[in-house]
Amino acid sequence: MAPEIKYTKLFIDNEWMDAKSGKTFETYNPHDGSVIARVAEGDKEDIDLAVAAAKRAFHRNSEWRQMDASKRGEILRKFSDLVERDQTYLAELESYNNGMVLNNAQAFMNSAKGTIRYFAACADKVTGETIPADGEVFSYTLRQPVGVCALILPWNGPVFVFLNKVCTALAAGCTVVVKPAEQTPLTALVLAALLAEAGLPKGVVNVVNGFGPGAGTSLTHHKDVAKVSFTGSVEVGKLIQQASGASNLKRVTLELGGKSPLIIMDDADLNVAVPYAAHAVFSHQGQMCIAASRLFVQSSIYDKFVEAAVKYAKTIKVGNPTDPTTQNGPQIDETMMKKVLGYIEKGKQEGAKLLCGGHRIGTSGYYIQPAVFADVTDNMTIAKEEIFGPVQSILKFDTIDEAIDRANATNFGLAAGIFTSNLNNALQFSKHVEAGIVWVNTYLHFTPQQPFGGFKESGIGRENGLDSVLAYTEVKTVAVSLPKKV
Numbered sequence: 026m027a028p029e030i031k032y033t034k035l036f037i038d039n040e041w042m043d044a045k046s047g048k049t050f051e052t053y054n055p056h057d058g059s060v061i062a063r064v065a066e067g068d069k070e071d072i073d074l075a076v077a078a079a080k081r082a083f084h085r086n087s088e089w090r091q092m093d094a095s096k097r098g099e100i101l102r103k104f105s106d107l108v109e110r111d112q113t114y115l116a117e118l119e120s121y122n123n124g125m126v127l128n129n130a131q132a133f134m135n136s137a138k139g140t141i142r143y144f145a146a147c148a149d150k151v152t153g154e155t156i157p158a159d160g161e162v163f164s165y166t167l168r169q170p171v172g173v174c175a176l177i178l179p180w181n182g183p184v185f186v187f188l189n190k191v192c193t194a195l196a197a198g199c200t201v202v203v204k205p206a207e208q209t210p211l212t213a214l215v216l217a218a219l220l221a222e223a224g225l226p227k228g229v230v231n232v233v234n235g236f237g238p239g240a241g242t243s244l245t246h247h248k249d250v251a252k253v254s255f256t257g258s259v260e261v262g263k264l265i266q267q268a269s270g271a272s273n274l275k276r277v278t279l280e281l282g283g284k285s286p287l288i289i290m291d292d293a294d295l296n297v298a299v300p301y302a303a304h305a306v307f308s309h310q311g312q313m314c315i316a317a318s319r320l321f322v323q324s325s326i327y328d329k330f331v332e333a334a335v336k337y338a339k340t341i342k343v344g345n346p347t348d349p350t351t352q353n354g355p356q357i358d359e360t361m362m363k364k365v366l367g368y369i370e371k372g373k374q375e376g377a378k379l380l381c382g383g384h385r386i387g388t389s390g391y392y393i394q395p396a397v398f399a400d401v402t403d404n405m406t407i408a409k410e411e412i413f414g415p416v417q418s419i420l421k422f423d424t425i426d427e428a429i430d431r432a433n434a435t436n437f438g439l440a441a442g443i444f445t446s447n448l449n450n451a452l453q454f455s456k457h458v459e460a461g462i463v464w465v466n467t468y469l470h471f472t473p474q475q476p477f478g479g480f481k482e483s484g485i486g487r488e489n490g491l492d493s494v495l496a497y498t499e500v501k502t503v504a505v506s507l508p509k510k511v
């Protein structure tokens with residue numbers, strides 16, 4: 026049975042409201058393309074209202090700013106209990122609106138409590154320092170919340186990215202306006218309702234659905250927004266940097282795309298490496314920024330590995346995300362499905378060998394059979410551009426030095442992985458690969474304690490870890506003149 030749609034309006038100042046224009050837009054179920062609901066479409070006027078609400082909530086005399094940091098942590102802990110209470114519903118809604126396999130959505134919801142509680146515990150750990158300054162002064166630093174933050178979300182992990190960004194900002198004491206992706210507007214509204222139920226004062230978290238040009242640009246150009254944290258494409262990330270420069274130099278954190286290399290050395294345990302390499306690129310239908318979309322396999326084991334990879338890919342069951350035996354669901358929408366199929370065509374045209382999959386399944390919904398390409402070379406489009414679909418591209422290399430150089434020959438630098446039983450190879454690769462996170466004999470291993478983000482065009486700044494909370498603060502130095510040094 027389809028999950029109930031409880032909220033479709035904008036959430037501003039802890040109230041549900043229609044867009045000022047009265048406009049709405051449709052949101053879909055990627056399983057069959059059917060319309061789930063019509064959702065209020067926010068634009069500049071609504072963003073102005075939401076930012077004004079967040080600014081009031083950030084006033085020095087507001088309930089939020091006067092609240093003890095530990096109480097902010099308590100509200101987040103209460104929120105984690107409510108998310109746990111409603112986790113089945115949230116997983117169903119995420120799967121329904123995003124096409125995420127229900128089993129995966131449930132597994133994620135099982136870990137959500139830990140993520141929220143991590144940031145809850147950070148709330149009263151943000152401290153300044155005393156400074157041994159020259160002269161007759163007592164000097165110290167304060168770490169203060171930066172102000173109103175715009176949090177702009179992608180469609181591929183709506184609950185995951187919402188929780189990460191919102192909880193980090195709240196732990197630091199900021200107030201926020203969230204702009205979910207237009208493809209997946211629903212779960213953010215449920216989470217906003219749970220934050221209000223947990224006792225968050227009005228105006229601290231506001232959610233305005235809408236499109237990039239419109240709601241998104243109004244936020245990134247807004248003079249009262251002090252910071253924007255964005256997860257999405259490199260192309261839009263660059264526009265956000267420009268908007269910052271053109272408006273008020275708002276602080277910018279960017280989590281962008283990737284073309285992540287995974288290296289398989291000939292001393293790796295193939296029984297482990299083959300399934301890991303498949304999960305690393307096929308999970309969530311390949312719609313992961315950290316997808317291992319360049320798989321480098323050492324030449325001495327190349328043919329054997331390719332054979333095993335094809336055998337494995339053929340076992341992946343693609344189908345309705347609510348079926349508990351399904352491993353891969355649909356792509357998010359028709360546009361993305363066509364884009365991925367276009368890349369697969371391009372791969373064939375440029376001479377890569379398609380060994381399995383790569384075609385649309387059926388005519389309803391946006392399903393693609395996982396594809397494995399062999400004989401991929403560095404100059405091919407499928408080895409250079411982010412595909413964001415279930416496409417495994419297998420390249421051949423001879424030495425670890427060559428693998429490192431080729432892994433780094435890209436403008437991206439998000440994630441990287443290596444499977445090897447040689448410690449020296451693992452450590453050499455980990456040191457020299459240009460990536461924000463490196464996995465050795467594993468992949469896709471995230472926790473809220475581990476900083477996450479990209480080198481090069483994969484982003485600016487890090488999420489997760491205590492440092493990510495500090496990125497929502499400003500450092501203020503205070504110097505107090507004293508007659509005698511203390």
Ligand code: NAD
Binds near residue numbers: 204238258315413
């Ligand atoms: P996108 O860049 O098209 O959209 C992301 C968000 O930006 C949406 O909310 C959209 O409405 C908004 N937006 C679009 N144009 C805008 C503008 N001009 N100004 C302000 N906001 C605007 O990305 P997407 O297709 O939703 O997500 C997929 C991309 O996200 C992939 O490239 C993927 O790698 C990346 N991603 C990165 C991470 C990470 O942590 N590094 C995580 C998930 C996804």
